[in-house]
Amino acid sequence: MKKPKFINLILIFVLIFKTSYANELNSQVDQITKNLRCLICQGQSVYDSQSDFAISMKTVVKNKLDEGKEEKEIYEYLKNKYGEWIVYEPELNQNTFLLWLIPLILFIFGGLLITRKVSIK
Amino acid sequence: MKKNIKFISLLLSLIIVFIILLKGLNVSKDYSNEKLNSKIDFSFKVKKLFNDEVINIEDLFNQEDLSVVNIWASWCAPCKDEHPNLMQLKDMNIKVVGINYKDNPKNAKNFLNLLGNPYSEIITDKDGTKSIEFGAIGVPETIVINGKTKSIIKKFIGPLSNENIIEIKSLINEKT
Numbered sequence: 001m002k003k004p005k006f007i008n009l010i011l012i013f014v015l016i017f018k019t020s021y022a023n024e025l026n027s028q029v030d031q032i033t034k035n036l037r038c039l040i041c042q043g044q045s046v047y048d049s050q051s052d053f054a055i056s057m058k059t060v061v062k063n064k065l066d067e068g069k070e071e072k073e074i075y076e077y078l079k080n081k082y083g084e085w086i087v088y089e090p091e092l093n094q095n096t097f098l099l100w101l102i103p104l105i106l107f108i109f110g111g112l113l114i115t116r117k118v119s120i121k
Numbered sequence: 122m123k124k125n126i127k128f129i130s131l132l133l134s135l136i137i138v139f140i141i142l143l144k145g146l147n148v149s150k151d152y153s154n155e156k157l158n159s160k161i162d163f164s165f166k167v168k169k170l171f172n173d174e175v176i177n178i179e180d181l182f183n184q185e186d187l188s189v190v191n192i193w194a195s196w197c198a199p200c201k202d203e204h205p206n207l208m209q210l211k212d213m214n215i216k217v218v219g220i221n222y223k224d225n226p227k228n229a230k231n232f233l234n235l236l237g238n239p240y241s242e243i244i245t246d247k248d249g250t251k252s253i254e255f256g257a258i259g260v261p262e263t264i265v266i267n268g269k270t271k272s273i274i275k276k277f278i279g280p281l282s283n284e285n286i287i288e289i290k291s292l293i294n295e296k297t
Contacts, residue, residue, distance in 0.1 A: 039258050052223060053258055056249025063250065080159050081256040 029062050032071055035088050036061075036078065045088070159256050160272045167251060170221050170229060170243040178251075181218050181242055183268045187293050189217045190264045191240070191281075192252050194224040195232035197260045203280035207239035210286060215293055219243040222252055222260045265292055 033047035038054045046054045046061075064074045078086050090096045163179040182188045191207060193200040210217055219240035221229045226245065233240075246252050255264055256273060263285070265275040275292060277285050 052249060056223075056253055059248050060250050060253050081253065082159075082258075 025062065025065055028065055028071070029058060032061050032065075032074060033058055035075075037086055037088055039082060039086065158272050158274065160270075161254060161256075161266065163271055165251070165254060167244040167246075170219075170226060170245050178244075178254075181244070182266060183216075186268055187274070188266045188268055189215060189289060189293075190220060190255060190266060191217050192220045192222050192246075192255070192257050192260050192262045192264075194222045194260050195228040196224065197222075199280040200261045201232075201236070203261055204236045204239070206281045206283065206286050208237050210289065211237075211239040213290055215289065216241040220252055220255070221245050223247065223249050263289075265289060 030047055033054075034045050036046040036057060038044045038046050038049040038051060038057075040053050041049045041051055044054075046057045048054075061074060064077065069077070075087055084090060090099060092100050163177075163182070165178055166175050167178050167181075168175050189210065207217060217240050219242070221243055223246065229243075229245075233243075244251070252262075255262075256276070257264070258278065261280055263277040263281055264273055266272070267274050275288075281289075
């Protein structure tokens with residue numbers, strides 16, 4: 001029996017949609033796991049590591065994205081479980097304000113110093 | 122005068138940087154979430170090891186009291202080391218829920234047949250995601266949970282020592 005042409009067309013569309021969704025999901029998983037610290041490895045992100053912990057973490061991130069969770073919600077969920085340390089990019093709070101502020105202060109100070117030197121000359 | 126001010130400010134900033142770095146040297150670089158009191162979302166389903174029955178994780182824990190969870194695997198050597206201590210908890214009538222981490226069910230059952238079963242209930246965690254719900258980083262790990270607040274009150278990373286057993290016992294006695 002010959003399959004009608006439009007069924008083939010629908011099948012092709014479904015396949016294209018499925019692969020593009022899978023690609024998008026994988027790139028999202030990669031993006032998030034690059035910002036997650038592998039807690040049992042030395043200096044590696046979850047993305048880089050092949051440890052049992054990192055592999056499970058990648059599955060958790062993928063499952064959360066499948067559930068429709070946003071990137072921020074996933075970070076919050078993991079921070080609740082493992083603390084601030086799990087993410088590479090620290091939040092701006094009373095413990096980390098110096099970390100964020102010092103480069104800015106140094107930048108302004110350096111800029112001022114340069115402009116003063118230039119204007120003196 | 123101007124030179125002096127420059128010199129003093131440079132010296133001061135160097136001293137400040139030195140103090141910050143010196144303080145940083147004493148900060149432990151090892152990750153430890155033992156003191157982290159995280160909440161657990163008890164809305165996921167789990168599979169039992171012995172009869173493959175799927176249940177809500179909530180059903181395993183005492184809603185009013187403390188519960189002990191132990192994450193283990195038959196392939197993990199430190200789990201074997203802590204096993205006699207877990208048997209001690211069983212002898213003290215302390216219920217321990219076991220999470221069998223990334224294990225072959227057959228090997229897990231053999232492990233228990235050989236060394237004894239200290240668990241009141243065992244659930245499987247084939248891909249390690251259930252252990253992440255409990256904030257675990259590997260095996261073995263033991264967690265004490267407050268069923269009322271649904272939060273972790275104590276975590277023991279690594280094999281349980283005799284001191285840990287005494288601590289768990291006193292935590293549970295304190296509550297009852």
